[in-house]
Amino acid sequence: MQPGREAVVKLLEKYQVVPVWMKLHNEDLSPWDAYIRVPAGSHRFLLESGKAGRYSFIGGEPKALLKVKDGISHTGESVLPLDLLRRWLQERRSPRNHELSETDLPPFLCGAVGFLSYDLGRTIERLPEMAVDDLSTPDLYVIEPSWLLVKDHLTHDWYLATSVSSLNQLGEAEGKLAALQGIITGDLPASPGCDLTDTAQTGVTAGQSFQQKEQEFVRSLSKEQFETAVDRIKEYIRAGDVFQVNLSLRESRPCQVPPQQIYEQLRLINPSPYMGILEFPELTLVSCSPELLVRLRGNRAETRPIAGTRKRSGDREQDLQMVKKLIENEKERAEHIMLVDLERNDLGRVCQYGTVKVEELMTIEEYSHVMHIVSHVKGQLRDGVDSIDLLAAAFPGGTITGAPKIRTMEIIEELEPVRRGVYTGSFGWWSFNGDMEVNIAIRTMVIQDGKAHVQAGAGVVIDSIPEREYFESLRKAEALWQAFDLAHRKTEVLA
Numbered sequence: 001m002q003p004g005r006e007a008v009v010k011l012l013e014k015y016q017v018v019p020v021w022m023k024l025h026n027e028d029l030s031p032w033d034a035y036i037r038v039p040a041g042s043h044r045f046l047l048e049s050g051k052a053g054r055y056s057f058i059g060g061e062p063k064a065l066l067k068v069k070d071g072i073s074h075t076g077e078s079v080l081p082l083d084l085l086r087r088w089l090q091e092r093r094s095p096r097n098h099e100l101s102e103t104d105l106p107p108f109l110c111g112a113v114g115f116l117s118y119d120l121g122r123t124i125e126r127l128p129e130m131a132v133d134d135l136s137t138p139d140l141y142v143i144e145p146s147w148l149l150v151k152d153h154l155t156h157d158w159y160l161a162t163s164v165s166s167l168n169q170l171g172e173a174e175g176k177l178a179a180l181q182g183i184i185t186g187d188l189p190a191s192p193g194c195d196l197t198d199t200a201q202t203g204v205t206a207g208q209s210f211q212q213k214e215q216e217f218v219r220s221l222s223k224e225q226f227e228t229a230v231d232r233i234k235e236y237i238r239a240g241d242v243f244q245v246n247l248s249l250r251e252s253r254p255c256q257v258p259p260q261q262i263y264e265q266l267r268l269i270n271p272s273p274y275m276g277i278l279e280f281p282e283l284t285l286v287s288c289s290p291e292l293l294v295r296l297r298g299n300r301a302e303t304r305p306i307a308g309t310r311k312r313s314g315d316r317e318q319d320l321q322m323v324k325k326l327i328e329n330e331k332e333r334a335e336h337i338m339l340v341d342l343e344r345n346d347l348g349r350v351c352q353y354g355t356v357k358v359e360e361l362m363t364i365e366e367y368s369h370v371m372h373i374v375s376h377v378k379g380q381l382r383d384g385v386d387s388i389d390l391l392a393a394a395f396p397g398g399t400i401t402g403a404p405k406i407r408t409m410e411i412i413e414e415l416e417p418v419r420r421g422v423y424t425g426s427f428g429w430w431s432f433n434g435d436m437e438v439n440i441a442i443r444t445m446v447i448q449d450g451k452a453h454v455q456a457g458a459g460v461v462i463d464s465i466p467e468r469e470y471f472e473s474l475r476k477a478e479a480l481w482q483a484f485d486l487a488h489r490k491t492e493v494l495a
Contacts (some may be wrong), residue, residue: 001174003100009167017094019109020170021161022177024184026441029158031056031151032267036260037183037221040279043143045113047429048267048275049304054154055106059113059145064088066114068140080123081140085430087387088112092490093145094163094432096176096298105125106150107297108431110163113283114142115278115427115441118420121396123484125406130413135448137421141280144431145178149183158184171274220250220418221374222375224475227466236411237462243338245402245411248457249473255452257487259284262445262452266483269446270367274439278427283424287444288479290367293426294394296436301347301390305399307339307459308332308373311475312366317365323364323371332373332412335461336362342405349393351379369479397440399450400424402459422446422456445480453479 003011003022011018018188035046035058044060065090067074077084089112098103119140121127150159151382160180162173181187221229226249233245255262263277263286272288292304308329310322326332340358347356356379365374381390400409402425413419423446446453456476458469 001070001177005167005170007100008164008170011099012165012167014443015093015095015417017092017110017163017165017213019163020116020177021096021109021159022181024158024160024181026158026184027156027183029151031263033060033182033316034058034151034158035144035257035277036109037186037309041242043145043278043280045145045278046263046276047113049153049273050472053273054152054275055108056151056153057106057108058149058151059147060406062143062266063146063148066112067138069136070140071136074113078397081120082123082388082392087384089430089432091436092405092432093434096433097104105161105373106159106361107435107437108429109159109161110144111429111431111433112142112144113278113427113429114140115268115422115425116391116395116438117422117425118396118441119137120425121409123393124392124395125409127406128297128413131416131419133419135421135446135453137283137419137446143280147180149180154175158356160184181481198391204209204322209267212258216253220253220416223467223470226470227409230460230464230466230469231246232415233411233460234464236373237460242407242411243403244459246424246459247412247473248402248416248420248423248455249305250423250455251455251474251481252451252453253481254450255484257491259445259447260348261487261491262480262483266480269480269483269486270369272367273355274428275400276427280473283446283448285427285444286483287427287439287441288367289439289441290365290372291397291399291440291442293397293428293440294436295415296387297388298435300378301351301381302376302378303343303347303394304376305336305339305343305397306365306372306374307336307378307399308362309370309458309472309476311370313331319366320464326371326373327333327362329424331461333362335459336373337373338375339399342403343377344374345393346394346398347377347379347390348409350381350385350389352382355380370475370494377492387434391436391438395426396424397426399459400440400442400457403464420455424457443476443480444486452484454471 047057118138147160270288274289278285291306295302360376425439454477456473458472
């Protein structure tokens with residue numbers, strides 16, 4: 001176990017929490033294979049990086065949790081969610097990696113994991129309250145996992161980690177790490193987490209027949225209503241209120257399989273940089289998000305806005321032609337650059353003057369069903385600014401609201417009939433050492449009370465064609481619904 005006892009003694013003189021870990025090498029074990037060896041239980045999660053990411057994280061069994069809805073915490077305290085999260089993190093400070101080891105370590109060994117709903121933005125900016133809160137999603141829901149498994153995809157090493165806040169916890173920590181070894185070595189029985197009778201979120205057993213037709217969606221907006229809303233946004237643009245608004249609709253279907261089976265299919269058909277599954281008692285998130293909201297390492301802040309989407313054809317030559325047309329499209333270029341400027345301004349609110357730079361501008365990223373225009377913006381945080389200040393400056397992401405942000409959020413509240421909840425909020429991790437990495441919760445399925453919900457949208461500008469924006473919104477949800485259908489069909493075959 002690292003670090004040694006003497007090092008832990010010294011670190012506990014300065015910090016409230018110290019991570020301890022052991023390292024095992026296993027080239028063949030994927031994060032998913034490890035995850036399904038973890039017994040299904042309270043607040044299990046997998047944050048899985050795509051091809052370009054270096055680390056994936058598995059954890060569960062919370063030592064503590066935070067949950068806030070409408071300014072009231074799960075303990076009944078009246079709070080601002082981000083203030084509570086900041087206080088919670090400050091009470092659990094841990095060392096930076098360079099204080100723990102001279103060798104390279106994962107960026108996250110102890111801290112918090114969870115999600116922020118889009119509606120947490122109401123605590124940052126004053127917004128009207130018109131949309132129906134039908135899912136009653138918490139504004140903030142994070143846990144402190146009692147252990148982590150971290151896969152380094154570059155070295156194929158696994159880090160088994162837990163944390164201590166006093167010396168008398170070292171013995172317990174050693175026992176926990178020893179128990180975790182069985183997940184990596186395969187000494188535990190396979191797949192306890194994918195029990196076909198797991199009904200925690202679905203409310204049904206997987207043996208029941210799945211007889212839904214793909215057209216049997218319940219949508220928050222009909223095609224006609226969506227197109228009318230697009231026209232209304234264009235009126236606001238002509239009046240000078242806004243430049244662009246992201247309009248979305250939600251699709252819902254009964255869910256009759258455990259969420260893990262949907263994620264298992266999703267990670268195969270649409271691997272993405274910010275994939276994950278969060279299995280919380282009240283709801284489960286299944287996500288293939290492509291978009292970073294903010295990343296913080298030390299004082300280096302980053303965001304990676306996505307704006308501009310086309311459907312892939314399945315033919316490489318046609319896709320290359322589509323890339324050329326997408327990059328050369330004046331509407332897409334103008335919209336993307338406008339949103340990059342918005343993100344630069346967001347970072348500029350908390351970064352040192354002159355440090356905010358666009359590292360990449362308008363590159364193309366391809367996924368199974370769509371391609372996107374992507375840029376990369378970086379900056380150096382000012383002294384006295386922390387991860388929560390950065391989060392508040394950037395949240396919710398401008399690419400999924402529009403510009404200017406506050407006015408577009410008011411228009412979204414007027415035109416979308418239901419609250420967004422998790423959609424276009426964020427999920428990820430906050431390290432007790434001050435670092436953070438959270439995505440934008442797009443391409444994300446929420447499974448709750450026996451139903452699966454997927455929300456997606458399109459950026460509306462002055463020359464948008466309403467019907468095209470409607471079908472673009474449906475297109476962005478296709479990979480999730482494909483995984484959903486595959487999981488149900490596979491279950492029928494096995495039944």
